[in-house]
Structures are given as structure tokens and as C-alpha cells.
Amino acid sequence: MKEIVKDIYSIKPSEKAVYDSSKYIIDTKSDNGLVLIDPGLYVDFFLELEEKGFDPKDIKHCLITHAHLDHYGACYELKRFNKDIQFYAHELDAGQIEQKLDHELIKETFPGYDYEPVKISRRIKDKEILTFGQFKFTCIHTPGHTPGAVGYLLEINKLKIFFGGDVGGLALNIFGGNIDDYLNSLQKVKDLNVDIICDGHEGAIKPVKELSDYIQGLKKFNKFLHIVLEEDPSNIKVWYDLTLLTYEMGGYDYALDFCNYLLEIDPNNADTNRLLKKIKKHNPSKIEFVKPIFEKYSKNQ
């Protein structure tokens, strides 16, 4: 648990799961207790809270960024600690959070995981303001990753902090995404001119240069990904550009998966083989991303 600025903390994703979200805690120092942004899948972060002298029962408000289980699965456990806890989500994603996900889908994506859905106490809309003690959050609707993805903008001591959830995530149809909305939302975030983005998985990203590289990289990444997965899977040039960009952004696991796929459809390309060597120097883990997605698309057709 790390203090980003005074009274605002980030907690890393749980190591118990392959995918889990970053969590953010705001100590309102008021009757509103602690505000939590995205609980993730497990409440094992309570240990870290207690080490810092906080009581998990004081989490009175939980702001959810979007309807992907790795961001809200632990909500029902929070409720066991404080039955009066209030949950907030955008009106377009709230319905999905309130329903239990299909068993097969959970098994496929989060093997061995189970949860119970919770009722959303307040369905929020774009530009709505939530006030907890001296902290005022403006809800910014950022569709694209999911239809009701929302970020929470906090301005405090002349600092603009944006809790963006997976505004930097994928924009694939198959996960409820939409590439046009996604690109508009990234522009919207860029125009907010924030000082810190608290990303849904990567923790807090600070310096301005880093922020603009982050947004530019994400734009390109999702454009390329959309082309090769959803429009033109045999486009070798875009596959190569995607792999190179992913490598340059430090996503070595994904870069390896893309590169392996590229070599299957175009085995003798010297550039790709050279890139593969560079990627392997970083000892990436072997993940299966591209093929399962193609399988999903073919099942859905």
C-alpha cells in the first residue's frame, strides 16, 4: 500500500489471481470513512489496510469503474464487513454488476473463483459529482472498454487525479468494447490535462511526458488490435506494427504471443524473427491471448 499523495493510497493487484485490478483508498477523515475505488477480486488487501492502521469496516463507499469482474468481484465480501456500504457504478454497467455472471464464463476467465452479485446503491451519470468529506469526485463517462466505463476525477490541492479504471484497457467487441467510443474517451481523458492517472491495473502514472506517451501508445495499440482481430486477421504489416509497439511499451508477454502468431502466418519474415529474439531477451511468460480470442469469435458467428 503506497501513499500517492496525502490521504490517497494505491494497492497492488492480488497475486492470487492472474488478472486483478489495482485498488485505491481515499481516507476522507470524515463521517464518510474510507472510499475505495475498485475492490478487485479478493479482500486480501485488508491486511495491508490494517498494517497502516485502517479498519476495513470503515470502507463506507465503493466506486466501481466498470462491469468487469476483476474490478468488482470482491464487493459482496466488503458487504460482509459493513452491511451499509454504498456501491456506485455507471447506469450503463450497473445492471451487469447486479447479475451473476454465467458459470462457464467465470470458470473460463477466472478458474476456481466464485462470488455473489451486489445491488448498486447509486447509478451514476456523466458529470455527476460525488462528495465525501473534502473530496469531490466528478464522474467522467469513458465508454469504449465497456459501455458504462467511468473514471472519477478528483481535484485536490491544485492536483488533478483521475481514477480511470481500464480506460487504458482493450476495446474489443468480444469483451463489450467499442473502438470508436474508446478513441473518443481517450481524447476526453487527454483533454482533462490531469497530473496523475490511477490506472486500473498499472497503479499511478505521474509525469506529464509519461502520461502523454501512455495515451498515445494506447490509442495506437487498440487501433492495431482492432484491425488484426476484428477486421483483417491476415494483415501482416499491422501484426508486425502491433508486435513492435507492444514490445516497445514493455508488454513482453503479449508481444511474444503476437509474435508467435505472426510467425505462424508468415514464418520466414526476417524482421519478425529478429524481433522475436529481442522479445525473448526479456524472459516473457507464455500467455495464450490471440488464439482463444479467435476461437471466441468463431464460436459467436
Ligand SMILES: [Zn+2]
Ligand atoms: Zn476491464
